[in-house]
Amino acid sequence: MDAVVVADDGNTASRWEVTVADDGAAPPTVDATRPPTSELAADEPTTLELDILSATTELDRVVWWLTQSDVILDVSDISGTSDTASIQIDGGCHTCQIETWVIDEQNTYTAVNPWVFEGVDGAGSDDGGNEGAVVVTILDTNSPVTGGEVLEVTAAIENTGTAEVTRDVDLVVGDDPELVDSRTVTVPASGTKRFKLVFETYPVAQDDSFPVRVETEDSTDQRTVRAYGTET
Template identity: 85%
Template sequence: MNRRQYLTRAGVGVGTVPLLASSSGATGYITVDIIEANTPLAGGDLLEMTAELENSASTDERVELSLVVGEDPEVVGKRTVPVNAGETRTVEYLQFRTYPVRTDDTFPVQVATEVDIAETMVTVTGIDSFDAQYAYPNREQDLTVQPGTTVLFEIDSEMLDQQGTTHWYVDGEYVTTPAGPWPATYFSEVGRELFTHTFDATGTHLVDTAVTAADGNAGSRWEVTVADNGLEPPTVDATRPSSRELAADKPTTLELDVSSTATELDRVVWWMTQSDVILDVSDISGTSDTASLQIDGGCHTCQIEAWVIDEKNAFTAVNPWVFEGFDEAGNDTGEGEVPVTILDTNSPVTGGEVLEVTAAIENTGTAEVTRDVDLVVGDDPELVDSRTVTVPAGGTKRFELLFETYPVAQDDSFPVRVETGDSTDQRTVLAYGTGT
């Protein structure tokens, strides 16, 4: 059975199952056992396991531990764990997020070292689809789009109680749980959870969501076909005022002429960037229309971003205007929004190892920008790394920041932040204790 039918990884590192090999030296004295697993669990839930490593040798060891899933074994997580001579080490937080299957499924999960394997069977129970009236776009209609089209998927707030959390998957792989100011603002103002995905490869793709809640999980599935003759996203044909620059302290009427060649238009969502607010949602209809918005000004260097959405939830995002981007001499500074985003970390790490944080800065302006970037860690913030990053106009620059973690005795989770002065992104990371 294909792992993608029922699993999706939540750890780091993907590869093939390790081969058992004969061992010389102390490593051969390491045994592994699975002592706890929260099975059975519902589709979309996080499988959490605890293992135990016993070192009967006379020397301390560092053991490479792999989490392996499926009848066609695949490594979904790796970790290096120190185990002192003559001691037993408990290893927690072995986990991955399951797929929102519709029928019950049982499959093997292994915790493996180079010389030993412990295996248990895990059962994931199927979940029901929630009512189609709460899912957008209509999952029962044909959804065929051209390559490069972005589709907005939504779940009505009536489907989500206070305990509900959404998890999104594309083609069987876990993608995200929506987080950040824009999804939160959209949910508050529009009353829907959102997830966007751009479809580039031709063929048929599946988008799934799992709503995990205390009283039971539910899901929704969309089938999206990507073809050269598919639906084109809506277009913006004209903007008024035509000048990109807006006065931050004066009222202005904004207008967008929009059109669609394949389906009816639906709405325009007006955002003000940096302040992360929705100014309005304008209804539009037909295959061509004009959306307008009256504003009283805005924050300096903030942009107006408009999402033009059609009835099948294909959408186009444009940034036609920015507030006061001129310097005192009247020259266009070309400044746009310059957000920083944490893309990935190598968490979890063992205390004493180097934490690697991969981040990116996006420059939406028309001029090159330079930012000083800091990596700050801990609940009592400590600056641990910094660098200067230059990003060309309209470009994105990736970079890494490093932090040598402390050799803590017990597992420890803590926040890490990447800051540029005008933008910040944060994640929580985990350092495993050394047991000493």
């Protein structure tokens, strides 16, 4: 609780108290993204979708922003406490990201940027002609956990190509993305490799939910997880 004083030329003053509660309205969360891969072809039409949840307030809108071009692509109306927003795009600029702002009726928002446009005709690939796809998938988590406990994320990389691939894999958490764990995974041709990433959650007074993403240079998968508050 803070006391604030505003003076006018030193002659008059007003005083009021500001109280910040621990149980204020939580921002919306993104439960899933489609396509799950982080890479979008710069020269192909694609439909993008977000599954959105709100624990406390009604949803209002989603703003779709193309970052490096600084262009608002669209604004999608959403409603209720769960909804799906979508947009049809025709491609975009190489390395540009699409950032989305998910906003509720109280103007509380969550910003996520799950997609980036890659080069045309496989530009930038380092697989030496490996034909196929490399896709990362979150298989399971031990959510919910109590704040301060370790969150475990079990994921897998599927390699449908004709050559072995090696990928650096990152675990990114939060609406303000934070890299918390990483490892290098090698997957044989036409194979799948399971692995686990971990994150020691922060102690929280109230229940909280936040997104976790497993990312490679080819693909991203995301889930929303929950941490119980420590207040009794």
